[in-house]
């Protein structure tokens with residue numbers, strides 16, 4: 001990951017595993033398990049390099065737990081660099097309702113919520129970032145607040161609805177996509193960018209930074225070209 005840019009928001013990197021036909025889950029939106037041990041290690045490295053990890057409520061509801069750093073050497077390296085052992089885990093939700101029995105709420109990690117609703121209580125979260133614009137989350141303000149709270153490097157772990165919102169606002173800087181050897185199909189299966197798509201003429205352009213084939217998978221690293 002690179003240094004944060006001057007706009008006072010986190011430098012933001014999406015990290016996803018995709019099927020060879022470009023899906024992030026099957027059409028039943030199961031918790032994906034198609035990545036290899038290599039992909040898991042890559043994901044853990046990206047999480048370890050981040051100050052915060054952001055994901056959508058549907059991703060949390062599907063998986064039930066946070067992707068936290070477990071490798072002792074990665075934790076030691078964070079602590080040696082003056083960071084807390086774990087990045088903060090940041091969920092986004094409009095409705096802010098979660099099953100309190102989720103493993104997530106028992107994991108030894110800091111938990112934040114980004115939401116558009118400031119009126120209610122959010123048990124289980126250490127910090128609530130409530131910013132609203134036109135009834136939706138005001139992402140620019142939320143990103144500014146994250147930055148001010150020390151999140152300089154942010155890893156976005158999905159899903160497609162969240163990534164779509166951030167991409168439309170120009171808040172994504174890089175992507176790591178792991179292409180996995182499986183075909184999931186399904187017209188309604190989620191893809192890396194859900195929500196509203198882009199007209200091809202206005203679509204974000206990417207610069208390929210790295211390609212790493214490892215066993216049966218290909219790790220693709222892109223930079224999102226700034227919009228002109």
Ligand SMILES: NC(=O)c1ccc[n+]([C@@H]2O[C@H](COP(=O)([O-])OP(=O)(O)OC[C@H]3O[C@@H](n4cnc5c(N)ncnc54)[C@H](OP(=O)(O)O)[C@@H]3O)[C@@H](O)[C@H]2O)c1
Pocket residue numbers: 015016017018023024025026028029030031032055056057058059060062063092093094095096097136137157158159160161162163165190194
């Ligand atoms: N292959 C991979 O690497 C990977 C990674 C992550 C997820 N996944 C899979 O992808 C699927 C989930 O993706 P998804 O696109 O359906 O959902 P998602 O983006 O994970 O979550 C959608 C939910 O998050 C909240 N949310 C997202 N964007 C928001 C915004 N701009 N403003 C306010 N709230 C927002 C809302 O929560 P509320 O409903 O609470 O308001 C929304 O219903 C799951 O099957 C998951 O397992 C795969």
